[in-house]
Amino acid sequence: MSGADKAEAFAMATGVRINEDEVMELAEMFRLMSDPTRLKIILACLDQPVSVGATADILAISPSLVSHHLRLLRAARLLTADRRGRQVFYMVGDPHIRSMLTDMADHVAEGGDSEIIEGT
Amino acid sequence: MSGADKAEAFAMATGVRINEDEVMELAEMFRLMSDPTRLKIILACLDQPVSVGATADILAISPSLVSHHLRLLRAARLLTADRRGRQVFYMVGDPHIRSMLTDMADHVAEGGDSEIIEGT
DNA sequence: TGAATAGATGAACAGCTATTCAGCCATCGC
DNA sequence: GCGATGGCTGAATAGCTGTTCATCTATTCA
Numbered sequence: 369m370s371g372a373d374k375a376e377a378f379a380m381a382t383g384v385r386i387n388e389d390e391v392m393e394l395a396e397m398f399r400l401m402s403d404p405t406r407l408k409i410i411l412a413c414l415d416q417p418v419s420v421g422a423t424a425d426i427l428a429i430s431p432s433l434v435s436h437h438l439r440l441l442r443a444a445r446l447l448t449a450d451r452r453g454r455q456v457f458y459m460v461g462d463p464h465i466r467s468m469l470t471d472m473a474d475h476v477a478e479g480g481d482s483e484i485i486e487g488t
Numbered sequence: 489m490s491g492a493d494k495a496e497a498f499a500m501a502t503g504v505r506i507n508e509d510e511v512m513e514l515a516e517m518f519r520l521m522s523d524p525t526r527l528k529i530i531l532a533c534l535d536q537p538v539s540v541g542a543t544a545d546i547l548a549i550s551p552s553l554v555s556h557h558l559r560l561l562r563a564a565r566l567l568t569a570d571r572r573g574r575q576v577f578y579m580v581g582d583p584h585i586r587s588m589l590t591d592m593a594d595h596v597a598e599g600g601d602s603e604i605i606e607g608t
Numbered sequence: 609t610g611a612a613t614a615g616a617t618g619a620a621c622a623g624c625t626a627t628t629c630a631g632c633c634a635t636c637g638c
Numbered sequence: 639g640c641g642a643t644g645g646c647t648g649a650a651t652a653g654c655t656g657t658t659c660a661t662c663t664a665t666t667c668a
Contacts, residue, residue, distance in 0.1 A: 384531045384534055384535075384590075384593055385593070385594070385597055386531065386593045386596065386597050387597075390593070390596045390597050391524055391527055391528055391531070392524055393596050394527065394592060394593065394596045395521070395522055395523065395524045395527045396522075397592075397596075398518045398519075398521040398522035398527070399518075399519075399522035399523075401515070401518040401522075402515055402516075402518035402519035402521075402522045403515065403519075403655090403656070404511055404512055404515045405656080405657090406656095407511055407514065407515045407518070408511055411504045411506065411511070414504055415504075419614085419615095420614070420615060420616095421613095421614065421615085429657095430657085430658075430659095431614075431615065431616095432615085432616080432617090432657090432658075432659080432660095433656080433657060433658080434615090435614095435615055435616055435617080436616085436617085436656080436657080437656090438615090438616095439616080439617090451665095453614095453665070453666070454613065454614050454615080454664075454665045454666060455613095455614065455615090455665095456614080456615065456616095464595050468588060468591065468592065470504075471588065472514060472517075472588065473504055473505070473506045473510070473514065474505070475584050476506065476510045476513050476514045476517075477505055477506050477507075477510050523625090523626070525626080525627090526626095539644085539645095540644070540645060540646095541643090541644060541645080549627095550627085550628075550629095551644075551645065551646090552627090552628075552629080552630095552645085552646080552647090553626080553627060553628080554645090555645060555646055555647085556626080556627080556646090556647085557626090558645095558646095559646080559647090573635070573636070573644095574634070574635045574636060574643065574644050574645080575643095575644065575645085576644080576645065576646095
């Protein structure tokens with residue numbers, strides 16, 4: 369069974385229209401949002417562009433660390449950069465990602481862990 | 489500035505109604521979905537309950553590995569377990585998570601990386 | 609030009625984690 | 639009870655990654 373066949377089998381079996389590469393891509397997105405520091409950075413520039421320095425101040429971390437994270441987020445196109453003078457402003461580019469994030473933030477804030485289901 | 493104050497400052501500055509603990513909780517969710525193997529497991533039982541063995545077969549990995557991952561997913565309440573005889577079926581419990589996942593899978597599958605925006 | 613500010617980069621390190629392997633517990637059919 | 643099947647658990651390991659520190663580039667202002 370080849371790799372392509374395996375991916376096909378997975379897509380068939382799951383009923384989810386998504387192949388191996390797309391799963392990897394999705395996983396990579398989640399990975400980038402899975403680090404608390406990075407997630408805070410993303411949330412910080414969800415609704416408006418924020419400069420690197422401002423982000424560092426808000427989160428009380430070093431500009432260097434912010435920059436490192438921003439590079440990853442920029443590379444994955446989760447954030448877009450916009451230079452104004454000597455400052456660089458970052459913001460969430462994809463509207464779909466933005467709404468998903470807003471949605472998830474609300475979901476968590478509303479405490480969706482109220483129901484406990486136990487198997488017999 | 490205390491920890492609580494910092495969290496408050498963050499919530500204020502970002503405009504996102506979410507505190508430190510909730511950010512951690514959200515990050516943890518994303519972390520669980522960020523591993524390709526684990527993500528495949530979740531996607532496999534998105535729409536219907538799947539047994540451990542079946543999951544292992546579909547993904548062509550060892551039942552042991554599946555079980556390890558399932559324990560984490562169950563602990564985080566991302567998946568719910570349902571024992572039938574000697575088989576245990578798992579499925580995505582939270583409808584909100586399920587729709588988010590379906591949505592993101594579609595988003596990735598449709599290739600949302602078509603537009604490249606470059607800063608001046 | 610020179611100083612200063614804002615970000616970016618590279619190396620180095622500590623901590624975490626996905627995977628494998630071996631063995632254990634529970635449930636069903638004989 | 640006995641064997642077989644299905645799933646769980648614990649230890650061990652290899653690979654990855656978030657953070658820090660020092661340094662470097664780019665842009666503005668005097």
